[in-house]
Amino acid sequence: MSTGTLGDAILEFPDNRLLIDLCGEYDRNLTDIESRTGVQILRRGNQLALHGPEEAQVAAREVLSALYERLEQGRSVGHSDIDREFRLAPDENxxxxxxxxxxxxxxxxxxxxxxxxxxxxxxxxxxxxxxxxxxxxxxxxxxxxxxxxxxxxxxxxxxxxxxxxxxxxxxxxxxxxxxxxxxxxxxxxxxxxxxxxxxxxxxxxxxxxxxxxxxxxxxxxxxxxxxxxxxxxxxxxxxxxxxxxxxxxxxxxxxxxxxxxxxxxxxxxxxxxxxxxxxxxxxxxxxxxxxxxxxxxxxxxxxxxxxxxxxxxxxxxxxxxxxxxx
Missing domain, CATH: 3.40.50.300 (P-loop containing nucleotide triphosphate hydrolases)
Known part of the structure; x- marks a missing residue:
């Protein structure tokens, strides 16, 4: 991850096909994450730009990274998976x-x-x-x-x-x-x-x-x-x-x-x-x-x-x- 202008966080994903699955149909998954964090998420090629308060950006970044890792493991990502990542504490119990x-x-x-x-x-x-x-x-x-x-x-x-x-x-x-x-x-x-x-x-x-x-x-x-x-x-x-x-x-x-x-x-x-x-x-x-x-x-x-x-x-x-x- 790198930081863009005006405090924006930029997440880069190497596999564009997995990024499509991460975003979901009609960017439904991104919309879900936006509504939970108050962060605006914009897609730019194989990158996602996060606009919003720094603390909210951190939360969105952690969830997006965890969901992308699921996709790399061959698993699917849906509403219940997003819900799970937000509910669970960041560190393993x-x-x-x-x-x-x-x-x-x-x-x-x-x-x-x-x-x-x-x-x-x-x-x-x-x-x-x-x-x-x-x-x-x-x-x-x-x-x-x-x-x-x-x-x-x-x-x-x-x-x-x-x-x-x-x-x-x-x-x-x-x-x-x-x-x-x-x-x-x-x-x-x-x-x-x-x-x-x-x-x-x-x-x-x-x-x-x-x-x-x-x-x-x-x-x-x-x-x-x-x-x-x-x-x-x-x-x-x-x-x-x-x-x-x-x-x-x-x-x-x-x-x-x-x-x-x-x-x-x-x-x-x-x-x-x-x-x-x-x-x-x-x-x-x-x-x-x-x-x-x-x-x-x-x-x-x-x-x-x-x-x-x-x-x-x-x-x-x-x-x-x-x-x-x-």
């Missing part, structure tokens, strides 16, 4: 260096269909914790990737032979409305509650392979109630929507952990759908288990929401309203 499997570099999760990269520092710490701890809690609002990343790590561990099977479960609790008796077989009755877990698996495994794994019980999706009496060995086990488990259900689930297994519990303390007066097992587990070594607790906020930007704003608004009424 200390947790990266503690995980030999990542070689001290970027944390990535390889699955059959895609490569998953955490998009916030909290997500990076969470993924590192999933690999480091045999039991891990992910607690925070909707849209922060708690379940998605846990399932991705589970798929990665399955295809690398670290575990023999994946077991995903959640409480079959209705979210504030009575649906009555559902028609169909037992599996058809509980499928609507399990759909978010199916969606995550379909993102990471080819359809035919997933169908075969389900037939062979290599991948199992079941309501929490079906876990009673089982010992889950050599498995990656995820309890989703754990805020809707009662204290006794939570204890029952946690004590299913067997040799060679990993267990992940995810939930949002603000979305409890249990009957009034019934305490959430997630809150009790958090209070009771925090002093135990080897159990990881990871927390997310609205700043970690990776869905539509409005989702973060909605969560913030509800949090502020709740604080104002208490």
């Amino acid at each position: 200390a947790a990266d260096a503690q995980l030999e499997m990542f070689g001290g570099g970027k944390i990535e999760i390889k699955t059959r269909k895609k490569l998953i990269e955490p998009r916030t520092d909290a997500q990076k710490d969470y993924v590192a914790s999933l690999y480091r701890n045999e039991m891990c809690f992910g607690i925070g609002p909707a849209g922060t990737g708690k379940t998605y990343l846990a399932v991705a790590v589970g798929v990665n561990m399955l295809i690398t032979g670290a575990v023999d099977r994946i077991i995903l479960c959640r409480p079959a609790v209705e979210a504030g409305e009575r649906l009555g008796f559902l028609p169909g077989t037992q599996e058809e009755k509980v499928d609507p509650y399990m759909q978010p877990l199916y969606d995550a698996l379909n993102d990471f495994l080819p359809g035919k392979q997933l169908a075969r794994m389900r037939e062979e019980k290599t991948v199992e999706i079941a309501p929490l109630a079906f876990m009673r009496g089982r010992t889950l060995s050599n498995a990656f086990v995820v309890l989703d929507e754990a805020q809707n488990a009662t204290t006794m259900q939570m204890k029952m689930f946690l004590t299913r952990l067997g040799e060679g297994s990993r267990m992940v519990i995810t939930g949002d303390r603000t979305q409890v759908d249990l009957p009034r007066g019934v305490p959430s097992g997630l809150r009790d587990a958090e209070r009771i288990l925090k002093p135990i070594d080897g159990i990881g607790f990871n927390y997310f906020t609205a700043a970690d929401v990776v869905r539509h930007p409005l989702v973060a704003a909605i969560i913030d608004a509800y949090d502020k309203d709740f604080e104002g009424t208490t």
Whole structure:
């Protein structure tokens, strides 16, 4: 990089084809970066000129350089990648260096269909914790990737032979409305509650392979109630929507952990759908288990929401309203 007149920063890129991909269709990627930094970006041949405050230029330069490096590695660049570069701290988190499997570099999760990269520092710490701890809690609002990343790590561990099977479960609790008796077989009755877990698996495994794994019980999706009496060995086990488990259900689930297994519990303390007066097992587990070594607790906020930007704003608004009424 060199500096032009009037304090402009000039970035030069040797491969013009990669520069085209960096800019995006109709310069969409540059427009995204401009809106986030307040810097004006002009393309001049194989150079990009950055106009704006020096601090903003530095931020834009770092993001552009990181994205170009992705392209040099043969990866694509899109809105989610730009979002990730802005959210993450410039230096690698200390947790990266503690995980030999990542070689001290970027944390990535390889699955059959895609490569998953955490998009916030909290997500990076969470993924590192999933690999480091045999039991891990992910607690925070909707849209922060708690379940998605846990399932991705589970798929990665399955295809690398670290575990023999994946077991995903959640409480079959209705979210504030009575649906009555559902028609169909037992599996058809509980499928609507399990759909978010199916969606995550379909993102990471080819359809035919997933169908075969389900037939062979290599991948199992079941309501929490079906876990009673089982010992889950050599498995990656995820309890989703754990805020809707009662204290006794939570204890029952946690004590299913067997040799060679990993267990992940995810939930949002603000979305409890249990009957009034019934305490959430997630809150009790958090209070009771925090002093135990080897159990990881990871927390997310609205700043970690990776869905539509409005989702973060909605969560913030509800949090502020709740604080104002208490």
